[in-house]
Amino acid sequence: MRALARARHLVKKDLQGKRQQIWSLMLRLGRIYPGKTTWGPGHMRWPSAQKIEYREQRIAFEELFEGIRQEGECLERLENAIREVVPEWSLSQVVAALQAVRGIHLIAAVGVLAEIGDLLSNPARADGLSGSRALRKLDRYKVKRSGVTKAGHGRARRISWPQK
Numbered sequence: 681m682r683a684l685a686r687a688r689h690l691v692k693k694d695l696q697g698k699r700q701q702i703w704s705l706m707l708r709l710g711r712i713y714p715g716k717t718t719w720g721p722g723h724m725r726w727p728s729a730q731k732i733e734y735r736e737q738r739i740a741f742e743e744l745f746e747g748i749r750q751e752g753e754c755l756e757r758l759e760n761a762i763r764e765v766v767p768e769w770s771l772s773q774v775v776a777a778l779q780a781v782r783g784i785h786l787i788a789a790v791g792v793l794a795e796i797g798d799l800l801s802n803p804a805r806a807d808g809l810s811g812s813r814a815l816r817k818l819d820r821y822k823v824k825r826s827g828v829t830k831a832g833h834g835r836a837r838r839i840s841w842p843q844k
Contacts, residue, residue: 681762681769685794688758688787695751702727702744709737762790771797 699719706713706727713726727745732738763786766772771793778789 681765681771681790682794684758684762684765685791688755688762689791691751691755691758695748695755698744698747698751702741702748705737705741705744706730759787762787766790 703718709730709732711730713723715722715726717723727741730741732741766775766786769775769790774793775786775789778784778793779786
């Protein structure tokens with residue numbers, strides 16, 4: 681399961697890089713997306729509707745856009761593979777329990793559990809591994825709390841938690 685979760689993470693990172701490359705190319709060509717939200721269905725249609733004057737730029741754009749399509753398909757295949765394997769996984773019940781937390785979907789729950797194991801059995805250990813325990817400084821008169829530490833398991837800290 682860890683191999684699937686890590687492969688998905690790498691593909692997601694590659695997809696983000698390819699999107700940035702297209703965004704940069706369009707900005708170099710003086711094209712700015714008029715909408716508000718990026719990389720939704722409307723934004724994905726917008727670049728393909730652009731008329732690019734020079735052949736070289738058009739070829740570069742088409743290759744980048746094809747890369748986004750391929751990465752998207754690969755991401756979908758990996759997520760489907762994760763969904764298929766979860767019921768057979770020893771931590772499948774923990775995945776279901778973790779999804780009860782608002783904002784945690786199946787893929788994020790699997791990613792966290794694949795990296796740090798059964799965190800529900802020992803919440804203090806989970807805080808330490810993920811680095812999510814906030815630092816506290818005890819002063820003479822008050823307690824100062826800082827943000828999340830950079831200690832712990834880096835991959836577990838970087839897993840995105842979007843709602844689906």
